[in-house]
Amino acid sequence: MVRLSMVRLTARARLALLQTALVLAAGATLAGLTYLLMRRRAFFTHLDPSGPDPSGTLPPMPAPAEDLRAFADRVQTDTLSALLTQAALALIVVTALAAMLGWLVAGRVLRPIRVISSTARRLSAENLTERVPVTTPADELSALAGTVNDMLDRIQRGVTERDRVLDSQRMFTANAAHELRTPLTTARTAIDVTLDGNPSRAELLAMAGDVRGAVEHMQRVLDGLLLLARSQAGLGAREPVDLAAVAAAALDAAQARAAAADLAVRPRLRPAPVRGEPVLLERMIGNLIDNAIRYNRPGGHLLVDTDTAGGRAVLQISNTGRQIPPGQAETLLEPFVHGQQTRVRTDSLGLGLSIVRAVTLAHQGRIAIAARTGGGLDIIVDLPQKSPRH
Template structure:
């Protein structure tokens, strides 16, 4: 089986939902600065009032004629004034501080609203939707310049991808047309009555090479289509697709003496039926083609914790874990180890591209004793058992 590279779980590290929030940090800074400033003002007010009261009391209770009782009265007045000022001033600072922090939360949210709009657009673009634009309606400023520069970059990217799609379509047509003509000419020549056996054998080899080239072009087109935005999404069950693909692969598996087993539980998702069928076909065909004679493969569908899953396990050559990421890339094969020269090196690259285009992923791990296990996870269809468990 052509190994598929495995990647670590892209899920974010566990943490509090507000951790890293710029709005929360701005609000905290606003509140902290207000409380520091208010505390400084209150301390200054206490000092000023104390000095003023001290001066006034010195006039009322002249130091030259003050008695012990006057000094005690003066001390009581000063302590009462200080406590009263600190208590009421502290409560005032606290109430106004809470109101100021709330206002800071609201103001920071409004100031950051353009950034949220830019982030939302970027997230939609990350989902392969290059036709959207920010189109920020604000007066000229730093944020407006950032949004306009982002829109200009999207215009260039959209034009580049559109040109790439046109090139792929034209190249596919130009490449497949001569192959079809060559296949037709060879078949016509081989069907003539006076063709020598050597010529028929040569024609058979030419047809095999021609068929391989056609499959390579089809695989490249599938890979290019999988990396583009999906336009056809329908509810479907991966178990049904797997059953049809396994039945179609039966003759090839019998020829290679590979025993096939299946454990197909409902695995409902939403996606492009053609691309998902190609994904499963690549998994099963690779599992047969890169198996050992007399080996076995097993296809399993289920609802996992993260969605609908299809898993294909086969026997074969021993593959080290560090070799799997290398073989994630197109046209990378272990020809001398697992006999993958018969393939194009695109099988599991297509699997990953299709899975990621549907919002899922594909991982591979070596099987103890030889072979590989490839697991594809796709978002569960809303209302399915898997979705309810999530």
Template sequence: MLRRIARRWLPRRTVRLRLTLLYGGLFLVSGAALLVVTYLLVQHAIHSRFQSFIPAPGSAPGPGPAGSGLLSGGSEMLSTQLQEAIEQQQDALMHQLLVQSGVALGLMAAVSVALGWVVAGRVLRRLRTITATARDISATNLHRRLALDGPSDELKELGDTIDGLLARLEASFEAQRRFVANASHELRTPLARQRALGQVALSDPDAPAAELRRAHERILAAGEQQERLIDALLTLARGQAGIAVRRPFDLGELVREVADARHGAGVAIRTSVTPAVASGHRPLAERLVANLVDNAVRHNVPGGQVEVLTREFDGRAVLVVSNTGPEVPADAIAGIFQPFHRLGGTRTGEGLGLGLSIVEAVARTHDATVTAVPRPGGGLTVTVAFPAAAFPAAAAGADNRGHEVSLRVR
């Protein structure tokens, strides 16, 4: 009940109200301390000044003529009365000082609260601008920015940080829109092919069995392409999701397994493998290596070759895949890692256009760097550098075997 009453009648505990109360409280505490110090100093000064003018009792001159005893007694009585009068005057003066100082402190405390409210409002004005603009920004107008001006203080830094966040969100949303559009196009193509093949086969009621068999084989091939595309999309999404648990694995062993499975692919695959320990998700790293090798084999020339090597450099596991093939323009390097991007701008071909996109996504998940440069004479050289792993090389094999099996079972 008390909480409900407090929520209804008390003002909302905003930052401006808290700052105002803080300013007023600090001024009140410091003013009270200053008042106490001033009161003690004034009391000490007045007491010392008036005591110097009052003769102490019994301090009359020495022996004198007859009747000096009567004068001495009167002098002591006068001194006592004077001292009492001065003390009363001193108390009244100090009381008046205390009352007037308290009234002045109360008035200045009220003024300080009002000034604190105004100052807090001016300080938080840009914060209110940030809040209002951020509230108005949605997924449809991520191009808007706060663009705060003024001194380079904490609020300006906060505004610049939010602008950077909005820029990254805009780029992410735009990439997502392009990816969804491209994925829809790529999935629609085999579906349209399947429908066309089925309609052609059914349009002829007297079609021979051999023709119907060929049509069904083409439909199955289109379905297989869909499966490969969906599997690639799932791998790309898994690579962009991040890794919860990192385990050590030998990158050189991965390269040997992938290269042995692809001998006889029509090009010569040469490997130069040395143990190189990395950490992360072994099946995803295996897909990275496989996609690089498959891309190097696919985009090659008859009788060409693919060179794959691993090594450790400054504690980092490094993978280099180089292949012969057609010349790759230097200005096309940045685009080949985009989903469904193919050199020449065509949207047809044997590949799905996701191989290098998966490579970049898996590398980013492993905090690795990917660089690609055109190879002199044609082809491409791709280098993937994994971060240094804090695992011994001997432990890179056994742990990941169990890890790989458990991931496949799930």
């Protein structure tokens, strides 16, 4: 029961009790030492009756040895008794004062902690802007307040990042559902319209073509989503890959499309070796070149540059095209964004640059995208040439 009642005491009460106990122990020790010293002095005086009286006064007149000894014993007893009584009273008064001062001091010392506690109780996931005031001078309590504020900053950043990720995931899910629902709607409409009556062979073939096109579109969407998920899941085995060789192969594969669009291709391919997953790197560079051709303008140009700098392999792709507002360039890295102010239907899925960013991040690389002054984009991807150590 005693231990339970002590546990229920507040920190202020425990601190005040501790201070009071320390004062009481120190006072009792001081009184006990004084008493022992006085007894020691009285003992030596008792051995030498000719010495001064313990009270500090001399006897009024000489007396026989027996009377002097009895007088000394009586003075000794009275003095020690008075000392104990006065010491006990003084100790009680000092202990009471120590208890009151200890309570006040404990409250003042614990005030910053109460402020921290009340601030923490007011905080929630919807309100993380309030901070604990840091007192001066710099001491343990101000350090505690600073630590709590740093923790709140990290929590706020985490909650903000969580909300951003959740919003991005909701947007991604909605766009993916829309991208898959559109070809399904197209296929169903074609089937309903064609089978409403007695369709001819030509109408059935046209319906089959529409359904096949819708299925192919859904397959491209699913392939892009799977590749995006694979890129975000991390890499498997890493192999030596030269970005220059991969870019040269991608340009060869896109040569006919570039010629049909009347584009001037300007490759400057210098060795840029890295260690990574070849399939993902090929898809990354292929998507960049495909995007640069798809959104270019007739008679424009396409620049593909590979090199190394500071222990990193650098890939730069620049293309002409329509004018893009500078603030909109970064949004092109989001899934299902086609570079329009509003989401529109195109023959592109809007996953190309999202996959590029995912592959870049999977290789611990960096990607920078900027709108060109005359139209088009500048995209720079740099990857570490050595595999990061985990």
